[in-house]
Amino acid sequence: MYKKKSLFITFEGIEGSGKSYQCKKLFNKIKRMGLSVIKTREPGGTKGAEKIRNIILDDYFYPDSKEKFNKYTDTLLYLAARSEHIENKIKPSISKRKIVICDRFIDSTLAYQVYGKGVNKNLVDTIHKSILKGIKPDLTFLLKVNISKAMKRLKQRKKKNRYDKFSKSFYNRVQKAFIKIAKTNRKKYFVLDNSKDNKDVEEKIFNKFLKTLKK
Numbered sequence: 001m002y003k004k005k006s007l008f009i010t011f012e013g014i015e016g017s018g019k020s021y022q023c024k025k026l027f028n029k030i031k032r033m034g035l036s037v038i039k040t041r042e043p044g045g046t047k048g049a050e051k052i053r054n055i056i057l058d059d060y061f062y063p064d065s066k067e068k069f070n071k072y073t074d075t076l077l078y079l080a081a082r083s084e085h086i087e088n089k090i091k092p093s094i095s096k097r098k099i100v101i102c103d104r105f106i107d108s109t110l111a112y113q114v115y116g117k118g119v120n121k122n123l124v125d126t127i128h129k130s131i132l133k134g135i136k137p138d139l140t141f142l143l144k145v146n147i148s149k150a151m152k153r154l155k156q157r158k159k160k161n162r163y164d165k166f167s168k169s170f171y172n173r174v175q176k177a178f179i180k181i182a183k184t185n186r187k188k189y190f191v192l193d194n195s196k197d198n199k200d201v202e203e204k205i206f207n208k209f210l211k212t213l214k215k
């Protein structure tokens with residue numbers, strides 16, 4: 001039997017890295033163990049945050065529109081969605097000692113908005129200080145992927161979003177940023193190459209989860 005304890009696990013990576021698939025796999029395995037676990041995502045995860053997600057994603061579908069969100073509006077919307085998510089879902093779940101699996105979190109804002117788009121890092125750090133309420137992931141899985149493989153996976157998707165149209169060099173920059181972030185804390189980050197479609201990564205993720213749970 002495992003002691004009931006909260007764990008906050010995040011998955012990060014560029015589109016087509018297979019993180020949503022791996023989130024689902026880990027969630028199902030933990031559920032089968034009889035542990036109390038939830039799966040959520042960013043932007044989104046609560047009614048209010050999903051509304052904000054739709055506003056963000058909606059803007060992307062009109063690339064030719066004259067009036068588009070600038071990178072600061074965009075960033076503030078991600079942060080607004082995160083604030084809702086933390087307050088109404090993540091924090092209450094952690095208080096109830098649940099395991100929380102989140103598809104994207106703060107590192108996505110750093111990788112896409114700060115490193116990818118050149119948004120001021122101090123602004124993001126300052127807002128994070130106020131909205132995170134001391135909540136930090138215990139474990140982050142960063143899924144690396146060969147960029148051409150990621151593009152192939154994206155082409156097969158039915159539902160697209162704006163980044164699906166971004167250039168290889170943008171994805172490269174964002175992925176490099178994720179790797180740089182992961183190097184700042186080797187204990188918390190677990191970096192895996194998810195370019196191949198096999199069960200290897202799924203098993204490594206589950207083993208790492210079990211080790212963290214036993215700590």
Ligand code: TMP
Pocket residue numbers: 015041042043078104105106108109110112113161162163
């Ligand atoms: P998803 O495709 O993983 O659901 O994520 C939606 C998009 O939002 C994805 O293109 C990455 C982007 N994103 C950011 O740019 N910054 C953020 O802080 C988050 C959470 C997502």
